Amino acid sequence: MISGLxxxxxxxxxxxxxxxxxxxxxGLKTYAEDKLDLGILMSVSPCSVAGFYTxxxxxxxxxxxxxxxxxxxxxxxxxxxxxxxxxxxxxxGYIDASHITEKVSEHLxxxxxxxxxxxxxxxxxxxxxxxxxxxxxCIVQKEDGGHDLARAIITTDTxxxxxxxxxxxxxxxxxxxxxxxxxxxxxxNMATMLAFITxxxxxxxxxxxxxxxxxxxxxxxxxxxxxxxxxxDTVLVFANGESGCPEILEESxxxxxxxxxxxxxxxxxxxxxxxxxxxxxxxxxxxxxxxNSREEARSGAxxxxxxTLVKTAIHGNDPNWGRIVAALGRSKCHxxxxxxxxxINNICIMEAGIPTPFPRDSVVAIMSGAEVAIRLxxxxxxxxxxxxxxxxxxxxxxxxxxxxx
Amino acid sequence: MISGLxxxxxxxxxxxxxxxxxxxxxGLKTYAEDKLDLGILMSVSPCSVAGFYTxxxxxxxxxxxxxxxxxxxxxxxxxxxxxxxxxxxxxxGYIDASHITEKVSEHLxxxxxxxxxxxxxxxxxxxxxxxxxxxxxCIVQKEDGGHDLARAIITTDTxxxxxxxxxxxxxxxxxxxxxxxxxxxxxxNMATMLAFITxxxxxxxxxxxxxxxxxxxxxxxxxxxxxxxxxxDTVLVFANGESGCPEILEESxxxxxxxxxxxxxxxxxxxxxxxxxxxxxxxxxxxxxxxNSREEARSGAxxxxxxTLVKTAIHGNDPNWGRIVAALGRSKCHxxxxxxxxxINNICIMEAGIPTPFPRDSVVAIMSGAEVAIRLxxxxxxxxxxxxxxxxxxxxxxxxxxxxx
Numbered sequence: 129m130i131s132g133l134x135x136x137x138x139x140x141x142x143x144x145x146x147x148x149x150x151x152x153x154x155g156l157k158t159y160a161e162d163k164l165d166l167g168i169l170m171s172v173s174p175c176s177v178a179g180f181y182t183x184x185x186x187x188x189x190x191x192x193x194x195x196x197x198x199x200x201x202x203x204x205x206x207x208x209x210x211x212x213x214x215x216x217x218x219x220x221g222y223i224d225a226s227h228i229t230e231k232v233s234e235h236l237x238x239x240x241x242x243x244x245x246x247x248x249x250x251x252x253x254x255x256x257x258x259x260x261x262x263x264x265x266c267i268v269q270k271e272d273g274g275h276d277l278a279r280a281i282i283t284t285d286t287x288x289x290x291x292x293x294x295x296x297x298x299x300x301x302x303x304x305x306x307x308x309x310x311x312x313x314x315x316x317n318m319a320t321m322l323a324f325i326t327x328x329x330x331x332x333x334x335x336x337x338x339x340x341x342x343x344x345x346x347x348x349x350x351x352x353x354x355x356x357x358x359x360x361d362t363v364l365v366f367a368n369g370e371s372g373c374p375e376i377l378e379e380s381x382x383x384x385x386x387x388x389x390x391x392x393x394x395x396x397x398x399x400x401x402x403x404x405x406x407x408x409x410x411x412x413x414x415x416x417x418x419x420n421s422r423e424e425a426r427s428g429a430x431x432x433x434x435x436t437l438v439k440t441a442i443h444g445n446d447p448n449w450g451r452i453v454a455a456l457g458r459s460k461c462h463x464x465x466x467x468x469x470x471x472i473n474n475i476c477i478m479e480a481g482i483p484t485p486f487p488r489d490s491v492v493a494i495m496s497g498a499e500v501a502i503r504l505x506x507x508x509x510x511x512x513x514x515x516x517x518x519x520x521x522x523x524x525x526x527x528x529x530x531x532x533x
Numbered sequence: 534m535i536s537g538l539x540x541x542x543x544x545x546x547x548x549x550x551x552x553x554x555x556x557x558x559x560g561l562k563t564y565a566e567d568k569l570d571l572g573i574l575m576s577v578s579p580c581s582v583a584g585f586y587t588x589x590x591x592x593x594x595x596x597x598x599x600x601x602x603x604x605x606x607x608x609x610x611x612x613x614x615x616x617x618x619x620x621x622x623x624x625x626g627y628i629d630a631s632h633i634t635e636k637v638s639e640h641l642x643x644x645x646x647x648x649x650x651x652x653x654x655x656x657x658x659x660x661x662x663x664x665x666x667x668x669x670x671c672i673v674q675k676e677d678g679g680h681d682l683a684r685a686i687i688t689t690d691t692x693x694x695x696x697x698x699x700x701x702x703x704x705x706x707x708x709x710x711x712x713x714x715x716x717x718x719x720x721x722n723m724a725t726m727l728a729f730i731t732x733x734x735x736x737x738x739x740x741x742x743x744x745x746x747x748x749x750x751x752x753x754x755x756x757x758x759x760x761x762x763x764x765x766d767t768v769l770v771f772a773n774g775e776s777g778c779p780e781i782l783e784e785s786x787x788x789x790x791x792x793x794x795x796x797x798x799x800x801x802x803x804x805x806x807x808x809x810x811x812x813x814x815x816x817x818x819x820x821x822x823x824x825n826s827r828e829e830a831r832s833g834a835x836x837x838x839x840x841t842l843v844k845t846a847i848h849g850n851d852p853n854w855g856r857i858v859a860a861l862g863r864s865k866c867h868x869x870x871x872x873x874x875x876x877i878n879n880i881c882i883m884e885a886g887i888p889t890p891f892p893r894d895s896v897v898a899i900m901s902g903a904e905v906a907i908r909l910x911x912x913x914x915x916x917x918x919x920x921x922x923x924x925x926x927x928x929x930x931x932x933x934x935x936x937x938x
Binding site for chain 1: 588842845856888924
């Protein structure tokens with residue numbers, strides 16, 4: 129934990145001042161145990177907002193609408209539904225997203241352009257607009273509504289994923305909360321990863337975007353479940369200034385603290401997604417050190433964490449250095465074979481590009497835990513990157529092939 | 534079948550005139566049922582040769598040596614071992630490869646620089662050079678030795694993979710044969726795909742390289758088992774001119790026939806590798822039509838064929854169009870959602886970017902066969918590409934995680 133940050137008990141996205149949330153169910157998520165499927169997050173005042181969206185060319189119309197509406201860096205509310213992704217439905221998807229946000233703006237008394245929308249679930253199915261509109265009328269905003277919203281956004285997740293931190297800033301307290309769901313395209317025809325982060329700090333949209341980009345890049349962009357990216361992946365960061373603290377300015381000590389808090393929230397949530405990957409029971413952390421550039425280190429780390437062969441080896445508690453370095457070798461990370469050192473849970477497996485006589489049984493034993501740490505030192509430069517993935521199990525295959533469209 | 538080409542009964546790489554092969558076993562492949570593990574392919578006269586090698590930065594020293602020796606476009610013999618990959622063993626691997634080829638050159642009375650070497654098997658293990666040298670002394674070259682060499686190169690393959698075609702050229706017969714093994718990094722710490730093609734056509738090294746490059750690019754470079762590329766992947770094409778036919782010249786009708794024959798051999802062998810993928814019982818053909826460029830079409834096809842989610846869906850006979858178009862959307866292939874048409878085994882599943890009401894039960898039934906054909910028309914341009922992959926089964930995971938290093 130970074131010094132100065134306090135983790136809140138039962139933290140959520142409504143932990144920061146001035147944020148409320150409400151949830152209900154309208155019947156979009158028939159396959160799930162938890163029927164909550166529609167939620168609204170709202171701030172008492174307009175927020176600086178930063179949005180990060182899927183790079184897939186095939187996008188949900190909910191994403192398209194948010195991309196347009198966050199260009200100005202301002203938003204005040206968000207409606208989110210689970211069960212249906214609003215993707216691959218033609219232009220009607222855009223019309224539906226517009227109508228739904230319009231209804232929210234009337235319901236909450238906000239400007240329509242300040243309302244965003246996120247959807248997750250089946251693709252190729254239209255949103256039942258009148259059902260959703262009726263649902264909106266039932267939603268009551270609550271100061272402790274964050275936990276319900278965490279339930280309303282999950283699809284195949286086995287649990288909700290939330291956290292909040294606070295820190296002191298000039299005698300006042302700044303709080304930051306986050307929630308997320310699902311990972312990659314982990315469910316048949318399902319989208320996706322959604323993450324929402326709220327803070328009561330005062331910060332300009334420009335600086336928020338820069339800082340959030342840094343956090344997202346080393347957390348949500350460095351996790352992988354099955355390599356497939358979805359139509360709906362979205363991260364939204366809201367800052368409403370309701371802490372009453374002075375504005376966070378560039379290169380101030382407060383900026384460092386807020387950055388650290390953002391990093392913590394994003395990394396926690398991203399790792400939670402991996403931990404809860406379908407059929408997965410292990411998180412794999414891959415750290416590439418000593419690379420020539422950060423981009424190269426990132427490519428090496430994510431390629432190893434995504435490798436089917438590495439993922440199956442970890443599933444079998446196998447310190448299979450051959451698969452690890454072969455995956456590294458096909459990445460965009462420059463290597464010199466004779467310089468590579470490899471460690472699994474800090475035990476040296478390979479040095480100077482040649483396997484060492486490591487204590488096999490100890491390594492197998494240590495790998496049977498819930499966290500496996502792969503660390504490579506390329507001994508070329510000083511750049512580092514970390515990626516997270518999960519084991520590939522028979523259950524994943526069964527789950528993903530047993531489903532019928 | 535292209536008109537003019539005749540498929541030979543029991544064809545092999547020794548079907549073309551002037552090629553002989555011999556095989557033996559020296560104990561490198563203890564884990565396999567078939568113990569043959571060392572073979573030599575030889576031509577009575579020096580050949581034009583074209584070599585294609587793994588792009589992995591981590592390379593077997595056998596690959597490094599061949600890369601050097603095929604620069605001049607000339608070779609006369611090849612020694613190949615299975616069981617040990619001669620990779621990740623430091624500089625000793627290069628010394629060993631040199632010594633072994635030197636021994637072969639003495640044994641056969643050839644120039645050392647005309648002898649190539651391929652290895653496949655465990656990485657991180659040194660080749661037992663004196664065992665191999667003793668084995669070389671036992672090898673007898675035979676005109677019908679191709680089938681034994683096909684056995685000597687396999688590792689986890691469940692069967693040998695060979696073919697030969699012939700065609701008439703100015704009253705004489707030109708023959709082309711091919712053999713291959715394994716695929717991607719389909720076995721723990723195992724490398725790899727090896728393919729050898731022989732022909733008795735007379736052709737310059739330059740034209741042979743151009744033509745073989747075209748064939749390799751649309752066959753071996755368009756297959757995927759698990760996305761991992763290995764330290765040892767190699768394709769070698771030898772042409773010795775022993776048919777006595779006039780030289781094949783650029784833009785002649787004979788060039789077209791030889792190209793067609795090369796294409797057939799490479800495509801057959803590449804698809805055989807996919808069919809024999811670990812735990813796989815279905816071949817998936819992905820054809821992307823109507824793309825803006827061939828490179829884009831290739832990216833789209835190979836991304837779909839590699840997608841874990843597509844591979845598990847096919848395993849479950851699930852016409853899961855969502856996963857297919859989402860994989861396309863994250864490829865480097867430009868798409869316009871509203872223009873995409875998708876067919877599975879020629880049944881239209883999606884048109885104008887929206888799913889059609891297709892006969893689900895018929896599609897599921899047709900997908901339970903051994904070949905599933907996915908065809909996408911992007912309706913943007915006129916370029917096309919085809920890739921091949923296989924289903925991802927529980928058996929693959931079990932096999933690849935149960936192994937211990």
